[in-house]
Amino acid sequence: MRAPPPPSGKVALPAEVSLALLADMLRIRRMEEKCAELYSEGKIRGFLHLYIGEEAVAAGAMRVLRPEDNVIATYREHGHALLRGVPMGAIMAEMYGKREGCSGGRGGSMHLFDAKSRFYGGNAIVAGGLPLATGLALAAKLRKETRVTACFFGEGAVAEGAFHESMNLAQLWGLPVAYFCENNLYAMGTALERSESQTDLCAKAAAYGMATIKVDGMDVVASHEAAQRSCAHVREGRGPIFVEFQTYRFRAHSMFDPELYRDKSEVEAWKTRGPLHTFSARLKAQGDLTEARFLELDRAAQAEVDEAVAFAEAGTWEDARELTKNVYTS
């Protein structure tokens, strides 16, 4: 797919909100750049799926969510966990496989969990999180709790039965759930138009009678606004909503991916739409950001990364004699 023109125009947000969004995206970016480096050094193993390029979606959405809300994400969830409030050190330690990791070293990169922030994981079965989110929303409804369940998933999930069954159940039962589809155009290496007869993802949700929003997921302002609208819809008791964030992954699917399925020129074209530099430029143009302030935010993110790595390095290995712990509760 050809890249549309880069996000542009006036940012109609208070400067402090804009700077917070920028800082959020920078934190994800710097953390993940470090992850890639640590992967090459063999410190992080297994699969590692980077979110680089897609940060505007998590940043825009997560700032709208409240502490009582539920969040479910996929195996490309480092950024979601971080912005939801999981300490970067606990995320890094998890990728190292250390006991101090946010899943005690049992999950790794794809299975970050955190009960305290109601972060229900890190699900590495494509579409596997959708029924779960639907059930969390059902529980909230039956218990008369006012919380939104935010469910993040990639566009590859729309081919799965679990997606369609969840859409139907959520709309049929009027559940308080926001389905946040991160459409980065490729299900691993398979382009959307090579796998779907209907490439308009909103049309699929609309077929179940569900409200939908389609938004430029490279534009953090638009993403934030769409998340606000969708969460307001859910909080007002108007049932579920589906949001398609149109975004793009700059890095390979995982560290094992030679990227034979897309042209370098396509990736380069999408990079002109990069969420960090386009947003920074817009803020600078309207006087909300100086280069000095940007560097300050960047240094803070870098310092957080350094600290997180030190925390992970200093972490400990769980005794293998505890191997069977937590298979069952008792």
Add this chain to the structure above:
Amino acid sequence: MSAITYREALRQALYEALEKDERVFLMGEDVGKYGGTYAVSKGMLEKFGPERVRDTPLSELGFTGAGVGAALGGLRPIVEVMTVNFSLLALDQIVNTAALLRHMSGGQFSVPLVVRMATGAGRQLAAQHSHSLEGWFAHIPGIKIVAPATIDDARGMLGAALADPDPVLHFEYPALYEMKGEVSGDPVDIATSKLRRAGSKVTIVTYGGCLPKALEAAEAVDGEVIDLRVLRPLDMAPVVASLKKTRRAVIVDEGWRSGGLAAEIVARIMEQAFYELDAPVARVCSEEVPVPYARHLEEATLPQVGKIVAAAKGLFG
């Protein structure tokens, strides 16, 4: 106390669960208006309302996963899957989510979910409604598998399963629905296997729908019958204790022989009681065919009293 059927015992257990704890709700295909495929939830929609006796579309994967999510969200869902064959449509949520979540999250999230399903043959429902796949599920760490085969267990195991913080698959046996007996009122656990008949010549180990057949066969061969009751985690202690007395064993399992639960029991006997044995352990399992429709062929497929008696006698040379 008057005798009730296995079906009525299941119904009472379900009714009590809904009445006792408002976090409990039942969800599945035709559990409400229709009254349950096997009439186990008949009348409950009227009593508890559509929020707690929730009819679902034909979406096993979706509503089983929603059950997992609702359990995480603080409820105690009972998901009904019509038959074990249909549970294959929900396998991903049972095996990849419910069973793994606690361990994968470093102990942060337990899944207090109960999935009820009918299993087993004997009603001429043919190959897609008659299989016994309990043994498959018993392969998976992180879930518990219970197989009520008596009136007491049909009445008591559901409550015990709901009290358990981890996912429990509660298998029900349509072949036993009309069986009658009294409820003893004794406490029911979901952790042990039990001696159902004392005998001296041979230990017959079984579970679920085959229990009445095993008991009948035991009459002919002075057999001791152990009902496994819980297929994961397995409790072998009563089996080993019995073998010290009888020195011979027949395993009766409605599942297929190859790679099945009976094979696991035999292996454990080899590990834990090899030197007690005076003869090789015998197995009576279903024949290795999809369960056929015609009555005589279905009967020929399943473990029967005659086959169990013959297997037991075969151990005496």
